[in-house]
Amino acid sequence: MARVVVMGAGVSGHTACTFLNDWLGSEHEVVVVTPNSQWNWIPSNIWVGVGRMSSEDVTFDLKPVYDKVGLTYKQAKAVSIHPEGSEGESSPYITIEYTESGKEGTTEVLTYDYLINATGPKLNFAATEGLGPDSGHTVSVCTHDHATHAAHKLQESIEKMRAGETQEILIGTGHGMCTCQGAAFEYTFNVEHEITLAGVRDKANITYISNEYELGDFGVGGMHIKRGGYITSGKVFTESLFTERGVKWIKRAHVNKVEAKKVHFETLDGNQHEKEFDFAMLIPPFSGVGLKAFGKDGSDITDTIFAPNGFLKVDADYTPKPYEEWSIEDWPQTYQNPIYGNIFATGIAFAPPHLISKPMKSPNGTPINPTPPRTGMPSGIIGKTVAKTIKEMILNGATEPTHKVSMGEMGAACVASAGKGMLSGTAASLTMYPVVPDYKKYPDYGRDLDHTSGEIGLAGHWIKHTLHHLFLHKAKLKAGWTLIPE
Amino acid sequence: MKINPYDQNDYTPVPSKFTLFMRKCVIWQFIRFIAINLKMLVVVSKSH
Structure with a gap:
């Protein structure tokens, strides 16, 4: 009997562990370790953040779902990896610390035959002084709890506007090296929509602040689409939406400090600026x-298997090279650690070889560029691909990864919706192929323009609703869940 | 919104009344709903 341990139960980890459990049957054990008791459909946190959904609408308890299919679930956080075991334990293992009520702080050693690191990101609010809802001055929509808090704060601002006060609303990225601009973009338009519905739009000055070189970069180096007889940059598409909704924008910005009602930021030209706000939602890096890693003798080998940013090294080409020499071959395909062949990393947890957007630095040496997104559809696809490989290794004795997928050969579909009513909301629906531009195959724009598109309308809004229900259905492992694509 | 000459938003395209109407026209948007779903399915199938 083999044991597969999956650390993390977000989109990627949940996909990997549920498929593995389904394919391997009861002869093998799949164990999922996650500090959370609930699964969260994160894209709908945007609606929680404006009070249009509750936390309950976007989450469900994991334990009953895993119990139903016989998947071993431990509500705990992974602390360390021991890929060679230790002097007292010959098998590779991880150490975990329970977060489950009644067992908090209890530690355990968990051996494994195969390990998937799908721990997702740490929301690094500490990278910017004063950032974040816990010890800072800004709100967040990165978790459903954060989003609920954001909705309360937004409502307070709306009440002030109703009382006649003008409010400065600031939404965007809280550091020069953030990713997830799409979430900030979507939240901006939902906030604008709510303020309009409240009848106080004239009392709100809404500003978007971003580390993107141009709007529409989204951490993927921007995109081009065919529109109105032209091949148009996504910058035009995005700026048009901001203009239409009366939102100002600040780009090429690294927020370096947040005080009560004031952000300080540096722009790519090296100048320092300040911007006052009453309500601010800024995404953290x-x-x-x-996670730490240790060798058999107890020596710290964290730097050997993890990149400096804390993400796990996989089969990517990490050789430093200039932007002009980047190619899709740099990107991983198997997500297998090059040293320990039974360790894989999926979703946000794998270390990308480099950015996708062009690296930029201010004259002061401050990096101001989006980092690569690995959320949503790519996360799910990578999780399933790694699960297929591990299945082949366990059931058929494969010694090398049998399934491959690269972000240079993978597309993405995104919907950014504003409003929630079936006839009142509108959404920007985007598709791109591939996520990482391939300038060898598509020399002009790096992408296949037949499969890279963007349009605005009610249709996208309906798709967003459909995806919300579809992916919650899939994640709950309800009838036909294996048929729903990632 | 008011667009002032030489402001950042003076240089962007904005949708016409017809475009805004079509974005909310239920019949047209139902057709687009089918079309966008098909587009997304193609991208998803190319990615697996």
């Missing part, structure tokens, strides 16, 4: 969750 991501880092690895801080």
